[in-house]
Amino acid sequence: MTSSELRRVAKALYELPPAEFTSARNQAAREASQRSDAAAIKRLPRAQATAWAVSTLVREDPTIFDELLDLGERLRDAQENSDPVALRSLGAERQKLLSRASARTRELADGAGVTLSGSAMIEVTQTLQAAMTDPDAAALVRDGLLVRGLAVTGWEPVRLEGAAALPPEGVSMGRRARAARPRASRADPEVSERERKAAEAAAWSALDDVATAHQSVNDLAGALGDLASRRAELEAERTEIEEQLRGVESDLAHVYHDIQVGERDRKAAERAEVQAKKRAKQAQERLDRLG
Template sequence: MAGNEPDFDAIADELHTLAPQDFTTARNRHADALKKTDPQLAKQVRALRRPTQAAWAANLLAHRHGDLVGQLLDLGQALRDAQEHLAGEQLRTLTEQRRQLVRALTGQAERDAAEAGHPLGADAVAEVDRTLGAALADPDAARALAAGRLTAPLDPVLWPGAGKPGSRKPGTGAATKKAAGTSPASARDSRPTKAQAAAERRRRREQEQARKALAGAEQAADKADTRAAEASRALDEAESARRRAETEAEQARAALAEAQDREALARERLTRAEKQARSAEDAARTADDRAAKAHEGVQEAAERLRVSQSDDDQQPG
């Protein structure tokens, strides 16, 4: 739209990259602002639904890492082509690439969510993983992921059209319908031989077996990736706990060393105080002895003075 007029796509893209906790407030704010100027657009905006945590993380991937999501979609198309043509070796190579790319994208989604302040729980991580698997298997799911406006995680399917009622099978298209209107002779000529029919049935069985084997391998890979992610998180938590324990132990050792230093200093001060107390006691006893001797000397001097005075009194004048 021209100028600075509000645009639904811009608003929707903005809202779907907001954390789910902020979605409703921001959506209502946009709708309220548009109510008078563009009621229809306001109604469209208010109809938007808040994404789940996993859907929000997938939307972030689409908006921030479109190149990686594009690689995922290209790989999904290559996998479908290889499966359709029963390219076994190519399937194995692509399946391994799929595991690596899904793991990388899931890890990126976890990092983006954590950096945004809303880390994903184990269930949300598993839902992101399933959403990426659905985008690999189903072109419609791939387009939904690339649009970046998911409100809920996507669930994988086996392969589009495989075993679904009403899906086309080889030989049931327009060419077969046209052949049904030809002459009996030409129809008989166009009928497959028994060997051809048997080969076609065998080919279909092999194709179905390949589909099932691939689906089983992908499910096993998904489970392995989930277990690996859980183990990685458990390892990270254990490592964090170990670092915390080491820090606490180091702090405790430092506190103990400080306490021991204080105890040694206190003992040293106590020893000095005890020595000073003993010295003071010795000095006090010495002072007491000297005082006692001085007292005795005073008494002796007083006695001598008394005796001397008595003698003087007894002599005749």
């Protein structure tokens, strides 16, 4: 099996919801013509729900992902040009676009029967943000073989090791060179400016995380409110059913009593019938003797 053939099999598998992945992967391995091919397929790890959801967004709604990448490029340009007005405007636009992309991701996941928790939605936003800031991360996400989420951490490049089942062409999955944290110096204003830009990027990232977490809290609060309302409805229904049940039990008790009385009366009537038949027979025999 060539690498392109393995990638084709992998892409088909990672389009499946995570719950269906393992059985489908094992079936594909059993159908492989060679043992080495089966082993390669068996090594494909199951994707985390977060990674699957982001890949689904990129596959089903690529336009919104392209908008994120375009906005990320414009943000980098504004940072390079030290344009605070553009940074504020683009920062607000980024938050709106990330919120829209996250909501669309949850919608697609719900449609496929995959539930994303509040923490998973934070990871979704972090992964999309990582793709916006790092072209290699963007290529990895677009490739559709993501198995875990990504995150931007300070001045470090996005860690890609183990993030995808197979590396896309042109992207190194190994350890990439770290961006050294700059040290400010009065004699080196250029270094100081780089530090300011890096701090500004980290601040925007933190604000995004706060906003996403706040939205998750609101979503969970709304869900809990809906559950509380549903619980009240069910408790009211239970009370009504219990009252109906008590009425049925009372009616049933009366029926049981009536059945017992009826059985007693029936047996008495049967005995009376036997006695009446006996008397009738005796009367007929007497009549016959008298001629």
